[in-house]
Amino acid sequence: MAAPKPLAEGFSADGYIIDQDCFSSVRYRSMPASINGCGWIAAFDLLHFLSGEKDWDSVRRALDEGHRIRMPGPTMLPVMRSYLLSQIPELQEVRGREAALAEAFRSRAGIFRYREEKTPHFVFYCRRENGFRFMNVADGLEDAVMPMEKFGEEHLKGGLVVLFFVV
Numbered sequence: 001m002a003a004p005k006p007l008a009e010g011f012s013a014d015g016y017i018i019d020q021d022c023f024s025s026v027r028y029r030s031m032p033a034s035i036n037g038c039g040w041i042a043a044f045d046l047l048h049f050l051s052g053e054k055d056w057d058s059v060r061r062a063l064d065e066g067h068r069i070r071m072p073g074p075t076m077l078p079v080m081r082s083y084l085l086s087q088i089p090e091l092q093e094v095r096g097r098e099a100a101l102a103e104a105f106r107s108r109a110g111i112f113r114y115r116e117e118k119t120p121h122f123v124f125y126c127r128r129e130n131g132f133r134f135m136n137v138a139d140g141l142e143d144a145v146m147p148m149e150k151f152g153e154e155h156l157k158g159g160l161v162v163l164f165f166v167v
Contacts, residue, residue: 004022004024004025004034005019005021005022005024006022007022007023007025007026008022009022010022010023012135012143015048015052015054016045016048016049016124016135016143017041017044017045017056017135017136018135018136018142018143019136019142020033020034020037020038020041020136021034021139022034023037023041026057026060028040028060028063028064029064029067029070029071029072029073029074029075030070030071030072031072031073033060036072036073036074036075037060038074038075038121038122038123038136039063039074039075039079039080039122040056040059040060040063040064040075041056041122041124041135041136042111042122042123042124042135042136043059043063043075043080043083043084043087043111043122044056044059044060045124045135045136046084046088046109046110046111046124046164046166047059047087047088049108049109049124049126050088050109050166062083063075063079063080063083066079066082066083067079074119074120075122077113077162080111080113080122080164081093081164084111084164088166090166090167091164091165091166092164092165092166092167093162093163093164093165094162094163094165095160095161095162095163096160096161097152097156097161099163100112100156100161100162100163101148101149101152101156103163103165104125104132104148104163104165105148106167107127107165107166107167108126108127108165108166108167109124109125109126109127109165109166110124110125110163110164110165110166111123111124111125111163111164111165112125112155112156112161112162112163113160113161113162113163113164114155114156114159114160114161114162115157115158115159116137116138116155123135123136123137123155124136125148125151128145130145131145131146131147131148132145132146132147132148132151133145134146134151137151137155138155
């Protein structure tokens with residue numbers, strides 16, 4: 001078995017969290033965050049984009065405390081919604097794959113909630129001159145720039161898609 005990745009390798013040069021596999025020593029909902037940390041990581045990245053947020057652990061703690069029942073599992077959608085709205089009053093939400101892609105294309109940044117290989121997953125994205133930048137999508141796509149259409153084709157393949165976004 002490979003040694004755990006160092007925590008410092010989980011961050012991009014500009015301060016985003018790009019690789020949740022580096023957070024095996026951090027607990028979230030009674031499990032290592034490397035297994036179920038995509039929600040708080042996406043929330044941190046969106047706040048970092050909007051305000052330069054630097055304290056990732058306060059975001060993790062706030063979302064962890066938002067779950068009333070202490071049990072393993074991913075970030076629950078109502079907890080994510082409540083936390084994001086408390087931090088970003090102008091946040092908007094849309095459901096459905098096509099509606100989410102349309103709103104994401106016109107937005108500055110946001111968080112997709114979808115299923116990546118049957119597992120609930122949250123992914124932060126932001127607009128770039130040459131496409132969209134996506135963080136912590138999957139192994140090999142920790143910090144990827146691609147067209148929104150390509151992300152949709154390769155990752156939004158089934159199940160409910162929810163988008164939290166800022167125009």
